[in-house]
Amino acid sequence: MTRLTPTRRGFMAGTAAAAGAAALPLGAARAQAPSGVLRVIPHASLTILDPVATTGYIVRNHGYLIYDTLFAMDENLEVQPQMASGVEISDDGLTYRISLRDGLAWHDGTAVDAEDCALSLIRWGQVDGMGRRLFTYVDSCTHDGASTIVLTLNRPYGLVLQSIGKLSTNVPFMMPKRFSAKPTTERLSAEEMVGSGPFRFVADEFRPGARVVYERNPDYVPRDEPASNAAGGKVVHLEGVEWINFPDPNTQLNALATGEVDYWEQVPADLAPIVATMPGVNVENFNPLGNVGMARFNSLVGASANPGVRRAIARALNQQDLLLAAVGSMEFGQECFSVFPCGTTFANDAGSDFIREPDLEDARRILAESGYDGERFVVLATTDIPVQTNYIQVIVDTMRRIGINVDAQAMDWATVLQRRTSRAPVDEGGWNMFVTWWEGADLLDPVVQFAMSAGGDEAWIGWATDPTIEDMRTQFAEAGSMEEQLELAAKIQERFFEQNFHAVLGQFFTPTGFRDNVSGILQAPPFFWNIRKA
Amino acid sequence: MPFLIIQRLLSTIPVLLVVAVVVFLMLRVSGDPAAILAGDTATSEQIEAVRVALGLDRPVWEQFLGWIVQVLRGDLGESLFTGLPVTTLIGQRIEPTAMLALTTIVFSVLVAVPLGVLAAWRANTWVDRAVMVFAVLGFSVPVFVLGYFLMYAFSISLRWLPVQGYTSPFVDFGAFLRQIILPTLTLSCIYIALIARITRASVMEVLNEDYIRTARAKGQIERIVLFRHALKNAAVPIVTVIGLGVALLIGGVVVTESVFNIPGLGRLVVDAITRRDYPIIQGLILFFAFIYVMLNLMIDLTYAALDPRIRY
Numbered sequence: 001m002t003r004l005t006p007t008r009r010g011f012m013a014g015t016a017a018a019a020g021a022a023a024l025p026l027g028a029a030r031a032q033a034p035s036g037v038l039r040v041i042p043h044a045s046l047t048i049l050d051p052v053a054t055t056g057y058i059v060r061n062h063g064y065l066i067y068d069t070l071f072a073m074d075e076n077l078e079v080q081p082q083m084a085s086g087v088e089i090s091d092d093g094l095t096y097r098i099s100l101r102d103g104l105a106w107h108d109g110t111a112v113d114a115e116d117c118a119l120s121l122i123r124w125g126q127v128d129g130m131g132r133r134l135f136t137y138v139d140s141c142t143h144d145g146a147s148t149i150v151l152t153l154n155r156p157y158g159l160v161l162q163s164i165g166k167l168s169t170n171v172p173f174m175m176p177k178r179f180s181a182k183p184t185t186e187r188l189s190a191e192e193m194v195g196s197g198p199f200r201f202v203a204d205e206f207r208p209g210a211r212v213v214y215e216r217n218p219d220y221v222p223r224d225e226p227a228s229n230a231a232g233g234k235v236v237h238l239e240g241v242e243w244i245n246f247p248d249p250n251t252q253l254n255a256l257a258t259g260e261v262d263y264w265e266q267v268p269a270d271l272a273p274i275v276a277t278m279p280g281v282n283v284e285n286f287n288p289l290g291n292v293g294m295a296r297f298n299s300l301v302g303a304s305a306n307p308g309v310r311r312a313i314a315r316a317l318n319q320q321d322l323l324l325a326a327v328g329s330m331e332f333g334q335e336c337f338s339v340f341p342c343g344t345t346f347a348n349d350a351g352s353d354f355i356r357e358p359d360l361e362d363a364r365r366i367l368a369e370s371g372y373d374g375e376r377f378v379v380l381a382t383t384d385i386p387v388q389t390n391y392i393q394v395i396v397d398t399m400r401r402i403g404i405n406v407d408a409q410a411m412d413w414a415t416v417l418q419r420r421t422s423r424a425p426v427d428e429g430g431w432n433m434f435v436t437w438w439e440g441a442d443l444l445d446p447v448v449q450f451a452m453s454a455g456g457d458e459a460w461i462g463w464a465t466d467p468t469i470e471d472m473r474t475q476f477a478e479a480g481s482m483e484e485q486l487e488l489a490a491k492i493q494e495r496f497f498e499q500n501f502h503a504v505l506g507q508f509f510t511p512t513g514f515r516d517n518v519s520g521i522l523q524a525p526p527f528f529w530n531i532r533k534a
Numbered sequence: 535m536p537f538l539i540i541q542r543l544l545s546t547i548p549v550l551l552v553v554a555v556v557v558f559l560m561l562r563v564s565g566d567p568a569a570i571l572a573g574d575t576a577t578s579e580q581i582e583a584v585r586v587a588l589g590l591d592r593p594v595w596e597q598f599l600g601w602i603v604q605v606l607r608g609d610l611g612e613s614l615f616t617g618l619p620v621t622t623l624i625g626q627r628i629e630p631t632a633m634l635a636l637t638t639i640v641f642s643v644l645v646a647v648p649l650g651v652l653a654a655w656r657a658n659t660w661v662d663r664a665v666m667v668f669a670v671l672g673f674s675v676p677v678f679v680l681g682y683f684l685m686y687a688f689s690i691s692l693r694w695l696p697v698q699g700y701t702s703p704f705v706d707f708g709a710f711l712r713q714i715i716l717p718t719l720t721l722s723c724i725y726i727a728l729i730a731r732i733t734r735a736s737v738m739e740v741l742n743e744d745y746i747r748t749a750r751a752k753g754q755i756e757r758i759v760l761f762r763h764a765l766k767n768a769a770v771p772i773v774t775v776i777g778l779g780v781a782l783l784i785g786g787v788v789v790t791e792s793v794f795n796i797p798g799l800g801r802l803v804v805d806a807i808t809r810r811d812y813p814i815i816q817g818l819i820l821f822f823a824f825i826y827v828m829l830n831l832m833i834d835l836t837y838a839a840l841d842p843r844i845r846y
Contacts, residue, residue, distance in 0.1 A: 045805060047615035048571065055573030129575060169575070185587035189617045207626055208616040209805045210797035246698065247792040247801060250682065254690060254697040255795070384808075414810055417574075418565035421581055436574065450575045460575060 036239035038518070038533050040526075041252050043266040043510075045209045045245045049201075050188035051173050052127050057439065060169040061526055064230065065214050065241065066107070067173030067195035070098060070117060070149070071165030072230035075523050077344065077444065079165035080231040082223070083112070083174060083196070087161065096151040096160055097144070103221045106176050107194045107201075114143035119180035121149070121164065121172055126184050128170035129450035129460075133477065134163040158485075159447055159477050166448060167230055168441035168525065173197075198222070198234040198529045199241060212243040214528075227522055227530040234529040237520065241528045256281055256513050262533060264513035265526050268386070269327035275513045285511045287524030289341050289440025290334070293326065293391055293505030294451060296462045297433050301425050303377045303404070304432035308370020310500040315354055316363035316398045319506040325390040327508045336507040339452065339493050341440035346486065351494035355504070363402045374405050378426045380416045380434040381408040388413070391435045391505055420461050440507065441525065445485070446473050446492045451502060464501035535838065542831045546824060553823040554605070557816050558598050566590045567614055567810035588614060601816065610817035615809060620817035623802060630700045631798035633710070634790065635783050637718040642725035643776060649726070650733025650772075651760050657738055665730060672727025677786070681720040681793035688716060698795035717794040721787065725779050732775045736768035743767070769840045777833035781826050 044058040051063035072082040081087070083104055088097040104112035118141050125131035125138070135141075137157040144150050151160065164172055174180075179192050193201035198220045205213035222233035244261060246252045249268055255261045257278050267275050267283060276283045295313070297304040304310060323333030336342035337352040379396055382388040396408045407426075411419065416434050424430040443449045452473065453459040454466035469492060476488040514521065517534040568585040569576070576584075585591050589600070604611055610620035653665035689697045695716055701709035740746065741764055749759050788800035799818065806814035837844045 047613070047809070047811075049616070054571060055575045127580070169573075185583050187617060207797060208613070208618065208623070209802065210627075244699075244795070245797075246795050247804075248795070251685075251698050251793060251795050254685060258689060258693070258697050260697055260699065412808065414567075414570055414808055415565060417569040418567075418810075421569050421578060423578075438574075442575075457579070458577060460577070463578075 036237075036533055038238050038241045038263055038528065038531060039261040040241060040243050040528075041246055041255070041261050041264045042212075042243045042526075046212050046243065047208045048187060049190060049193055052123055052170060052184055053187040055169045057169060057525070060171055062201075062212070063171055063173045063195075064197070064525065064527055065199040066193055066197045066201045067171075067175060068104075068197045068234075069165065069171060069173060069230065070121075071161055073165055073167040074228040074231040076228075077167070079161045080225075080228075082165075082231060083117070093156040094153045096149075096153075098149040098151070098164075100147045100149070101221075101223075104196055105219055106196050107217060108176075109219075110176070111146070112174070112196050113146050113177070114149045115146075116177045116180060117174050118143045118149050119177045120174045121151075123180045123182070123184060124170060124172040128166075128172070129453065130159070130163045130166055130448050131170065131172065133447060134160065155478075156480075157477060158479050159445075162445075162448070167444075168439055168448075196220075198236045202240075210245055213240065214242075215240040222529075227527075229523050230525075230527065234527075236529050237532045238528065256515070259515060262515045262518050263521075266510040267513040269329065269332045269508075269510070270386075272332070272511050272513075273329075280516045281513055282516065283511045283513050284521075285332075285509045286521055286526070287440070287509060289344065289444075289524075290507045290509040291437045291439050292336065292341055292443055292507050293322065293387070293435065293437045295391075295395055295433055295435050295503040295505060296451070296460075297501060297503075298420075298423075298431055298462050299464045299501055300423055300462075301430050302432050303372055303375045306370050306372065307499055308366055309372050309377075309404070310503070311354070311498075312363045312367035312370060312372075312402060313395075313399055313404070314497075314500045314503040315366055316358055316360050316402045317355070317395065317503055317505070318358040318398070319355075319504075321398075322391055322394050323506045323508060325394045326387045326505070332509050332511070334507045334509075336504065339443070339449070339496050339504060340445070340489065341443055342507055344440065344444055346445050346489035348486075348490045348493055350490040351497035354497070360398075360402055367402055367404070372404070374403075376407050376426055377404050377433070378431045379406055379408045380419055380431050381410045382413050382416050382435065383410045384412045387437065387508070388435050395433075395435065395505075423463070435505070437505075437508075439525070446476050446489055452492070452496065454499075454501065462501060464499070466495070466499055466501075469495050469499070535835075538834065539831065542827070542834070546827045549827055550820055550823055554602065554816070554820060555598075557819045558601065559594070561810070561812050561815060562594050562597075565810065567812070570809055571614065601813075605820070610820070611813035613806075613814050614811050620813050623814060624799065624817065624821060627797060627799045627802045629702060630796045631784070631787055631791070631800060633700075633703065633714065634717055634721065634787055634796060634798065635780065637714050638721045638725060638783060639776065639780055641718055642722045642729055642779070645722070646726040646729035647733050647765070647772065650730040651737050651765055653730065653734040654737035654741060654764075655756075655760055657734075662734070665734070669727040669731045672723045675723065677720055677724070677789045678793050680723055681716070681790060684716045684719055685793070700796045700798075713794075717790050717796060720793070721783070721790045724786075725783070728779060729772065729775055733765075733768070733772050736771045737764050740764045740768045766840070770837055770844075773836050773840060774833060777829055777836070781829050784822060784825065 046058050046062050048054045048059055051059050069082050070084045071079050074080050084098050085101045086099055122141050125135040137153045139152045139154045142150050176194055179188055190203040190206045198217055199214040200217045202213040202215055216236045216239055222235045225232040227233055252264055253271055256264050272283055275281055297310050299305055319335045327333050337356050338347040340346040381392045396406050399406050419431055420434050422430050446452050450460050454464040454469040456463055456465040472488055472492045476485055479485045520530045520532045522530050568581050568590055572581045572584045612619050649665050653662045656662050685697055688695045695712055699713050701713055703710040746763055749763050788804055791798045791800040803818045
């Protein structure tokens with residue numbers, strides 16, 4: 001377990017020091033928590049409940065509590081059967097027969113049926129980027145009897161199980177057919193939260209923006225294998241899990257110090273050193289994949305449509321400066337010069353030399369050669385998410401230093417989400433760049449990574465268009481061997497760094513804070529099975 | 535009096551209509567939530583599908599008419615995110631805010647009125663100056679600073695009270711008391727300062743009146759003179775301030791609810807604004823406007839009860 005090194009202290013340090021008594025009994029002051037209920041501060045408010053309707057990470061985490069998946073990824077990022085007992089693949093690779101485990105039941109007591117699962121896959125396949133791609137290869141997704149799902153392809157596809165077993169948003173969760181048959185624009189309500197997962201959603205206790213309650217599903221039959229990431233036996237040792245939303249990080253800190261909560265999903269980097277000094281509290285990073293920051297360009301309009309301008313910006317950015325600004329310390333940041341998260345299978349060096357050693361002079365040269373004429377460059381500057389705000393400060397300063405006429409327009413993230421859908425020129429409300437980040441689990445390969453898509457209208461916001469990249473992504477998806485995939489991943493990255501549809505801003509980590517009496521936490525995304533609370 | 539009540543109730547209709555139009559138009563100018571709903575990886579096509587599904591692609595006047603008809607039927611609509619009726623969401627959140635407002639006002643009045651009377655009675659002495667210094671401080675210290683200070687002192691250092699949360703008094707009165715003390719103290723400070731100052735000024739003015747001199751000449755004990763004769767006649771401006779205080783408090787409760795993690799209306803409206811959840815914002819602002827109008831009516835009625843010279 002990694003304990004963080006104490007550093008600078010202020011008022012909050014005094015708070016933490018005083019919390020030295022945190023391990024002492026609180027008596028009347030301690031909030032009343034039934035033993036065995038894990039009180040959690042989640043990273044965001046849960047408002048939308050349907051995990052197919054949106055890509056929010058909080059909805060994914062909620063989904064993992066109440067739903068189960070046919071396949072799931074273990075901590076080695078390998079796909080393992082979960083609800084499935086096994087899969088038979090025909091010799092020509094065109095038919096997948098997925099059989100269900102015995103004893104699977106929905107929370108309402110009815111048995112899980114293969115038709116439920118087939119419809120769940122179809123619903124997910126209409127929304128998720130990787131799912132949409134999978135379904136271009138699917139002729140039919142149906143069932144054979146009550147326990148076999150049959151997927152028939154029109155041509156071989158190498159990522160069938162990786163798609164169905166994908167770790168992050170949108171996860172193909174299984175749900176009963178009365179819900180999985182619904183159109184994707186029709187979101188599931190609190191009363192419709194019926195899954196087959198290890199926890200049950202308590203609809204009556206749902207207070208959007210304040211509190212979400214899950215209770216242990218006593219009928220859940222876990223697999224025999226040990227839990228590993230999203231795979232393996234989902235053995236629940238808790239009576240339930242309660243998500244309590246806190247709007248204020250200082251109150252979150254104090255509530256963890258006094259034991260009013262047990263688990264703080266994402267401790268802000270500036271508070272982590274303080275949390276590390278609090279008696280009875282641990283801080284640890286359970287997400288080795290971390291998050292990857294991105295400065296996303298609008299490839300359609302204005303200066304950002306010019307690959308030379310994008311390359312000049314990428315050439316100038318210094319990842320270490322960016323990470324120090326964003327998360328305060330390299331303890332929580334890591335330079336990463338690959339479009340895939342460093343430390344994962346497809347991370348590589350191809351084409352990345354030009355961003356390893358930032359050079360402002362060379363960036364100015366590239367900018368001059370690009371034909372940039374001082375046109376206004378609109379940055380949608382988020383003000384309410386500290387990591388993004390800090391990233392943007394450094395990026396804007398760097399861009400100005402190489403001679404770009406930056407118009408940084410301050411706004412909240414909700415406004416960024418609205419504004420960035422505009423394809424208009426900058427003089428008519430359009431934009432050139434915004435900053436965001438993705439969890440590493442969403443960037444593992446060129447297909448799962450939606451930010452890598454370059455299919456114009458079908459691509460992620462920014463509407464990158466590059467048939468070469470799209471062809472290579474398709475080849476990757478159809479590749480028959482890992483060697484072939486590795487080679488293609490390198491070529492795709494090399495091509496991507498020629499185009500720079502976004503600039504990579506480094507990898508950073510958000511640790512979890514938890515009380516001493518909590519153990520058995522698995523790797524992220526936060527999973528709540530396997531956890532014990534003494 | 536009945537005429538006044540009917541007249542004031544009728545006057546709420548144009549007030550609420552104006553509020554409805556302004557809020558509706560301002561929200562439409564600020565953009566729509568389709569992109570937020572669709573999520574970070576949504577394509578333009580998916581965002582547009584969400585927009586169509588929510589009816590946000592329809593002309594604004596058409597959306598407005600639809601909403602007004604709905605409101606006239608007593609239906610404030612449904613949250614675009616949770617799908618829950620706005621009335622349900624308000625119902626879930628109103629109790630914590632109402633309880634915090636109630637405890638704050640009761641505590642403020644119980645402390646501030648005697649303090650103000652004391653300051654007036656001992657005008658220009660150290661007692662008066664001490665009360666006024668407290669009043670200035672109460673006005674000057676931001677709510678969140680006081681909140682964190684109290685939390686540090688009573689929750690972290692002394693371990694007497696919990697840091698956060700809310701429990702209904704109807705579920706566990708002890709837990710309710712423990713959790714409401716710090717937010718009440720935090721929020722009361724400014725109202726104690728406000729009410730104490732007004733009470734002091736009003737009572738000082740009345741203390742110079744002939745009937746006070748007469749009461750004293752008759753040998754009335756000073757407590758009776760102050761609280762029965764002086765305070766009662768000084769009550770109208772004090773009641774006005776208390777009434778306005780309640781109205782201001784509904785707005786001011788947002789910060790306190792955030793600092794002490796109380797799931798009240800203040801947080802509901804802030805969260806809704808952050809997400810552009812139109813129906814919640816519209817519904818809550820209409821609700822607040824109605825509360826303001828009703829509070830003003832109650833203040834007017836209280837005037838008449840306190841001062842027999844006032845008749846409607």
